Amino acid sequence: MKRTATANWKGTLQEGTGTLDVLSGAFAGLPYTFKGRFVDESGQSGTNPEELIAAAHSGCFAMQFSAFLAANGTxxxxxxxxxxxxxxxxxxxxxxxxxxxxxxxxxxAAKFQELAEKAKAECPVSRALGAIKVTLEARLV
Structure with missing residues (x-):
């Protein structure tokens, strides 16, 4: 199975603008800019690739963790x-x-932590991010 996203960019790195589209239609024409990626810490000036990676990572981890919890009967x-x-x-x-x-x-709490660590290691997005440090803080509430 393959998933696709398309980026359209016009102009230079610093003054240019771009839009992102995804196959599912969850977003189309989503704007992104240099400012939104490298300058605006508030995140209010548009999305950026890192934010989208974070969304993919959190979503993937949540699904993987829920599978391990269910397999544990919890x-x-x-x-x-x-x-x-x-x-x-x-x-x-x-x-x-x-x-x-x-x-x-x-x-x-111990089993919760154990399964969270397992999900961190085995989630497909964590695996894809193998070139960077992935950390985990898990808390049972």
């Missing part, structure tokens, strides 16, 4: 996963920090 009532992808200008993407808070009846 289905999650709720998982909240955040991925913070760090870009250092001139160096590149250096890490993705996963944070998960979960409400999972019938599991203790």
């Amino acid at each position: 289905t999650a009532e709720h998982l909240k996963v955040t991925a913070a992808v760090e870009l250092i200008s001139g160096t590149g993407i250096v890490g993705s920090a996963l944070t998960v808070e979960g409400k999972v009846p019938g599991i203790d």
Whole structure:
């Protein structure tokens, strides 16, 4: 199975503008710029590739973790996963920090942590990000 996304860019790196489209139609014509990627820490001036990687990583991890929890007989009532992808200008993407808070009846904190670590290691996006440091903070609530 293949998934596609298309980027359209016009102009120079710093003054140019671009749009992103995805096959599913979840977004089309989503704007991105140099400012949104390298200058605006608030994230309010448009998306950027790192934000999209973070979305992919958090979504993939949540699904993988939920599969391991269910296989353990402890289905999650709720998982909240955040991925913070760090870009250092001139160096590149250096890490993705996963944070998960979960409400999972019938599991203790140690098993929750164990399965979260397993999901971090085996989630397909984590594997694809093998060139960077992926960290995990897991908390049972």
